[in-house]
Amino acid sequence: QVQLKESGPGLVQPSQTLSLTCTVSGFSLTSNSVSWVRQPPGKGLEWMGAIWRGGSTDYNSALKSRLSISRDTSKSQVFLKMNSLQTEDTAIYFCTRSDSGPFDYWGQGVMVTVSS
């Protein structure tokens, strides 16, 4: 069945770079796109960016200068890297699948705290 699982450090220091991995199963990264969505504690959802079936990417304009999304199709993994982290980047980070439409499957999310 379709599964997505996020992994990465729970704590990142301010000004440092966040690196997260989304490992997927049950589908191919060349058939579906994967997006990253984040949610600060007690707040709403924010689409961060996506990597499409063909490997191209799109980013939220508010994050574009700090964000990079890539993938390794042989390992069924999608990567997020975001630099210059600040306390307001503290959030749960989700990866989620799209089948040419809305997000239909989500990972459980990983909590990332930005603090010294």
Added chain:
Amino acid sequence: IQLTQSPSLLSASVGDRVTLSCKGSQNINNYLAWYQQKLGEAPKLLIYKTNSLQTGIPSRFSGSGSGTDYTLTISSLHSEDLATYYCYQYNNGWTFGGGTKLELK
């Protein structure tokens, strides 16, 4: 496109008919979905393309709308429906609304 959901907080009783609103800053062309998120869980897709029910979602959930204005209706509220609901547009970019928290009256 920006999405504005109203109300931000809705109190209702079990059995009530509940209506949640989502308004876009531009025409969404029906590329509007609704998600339900319970505390500590990932969002769950309920409705896509304005009024298509996702597999496995109870028929008491329905969606409607066009242009810039969309609605999620729960025909008879169940206790397990207490959650926060987000609309999401995928017509022009990808944007979530701010959410409506549904609580028991």
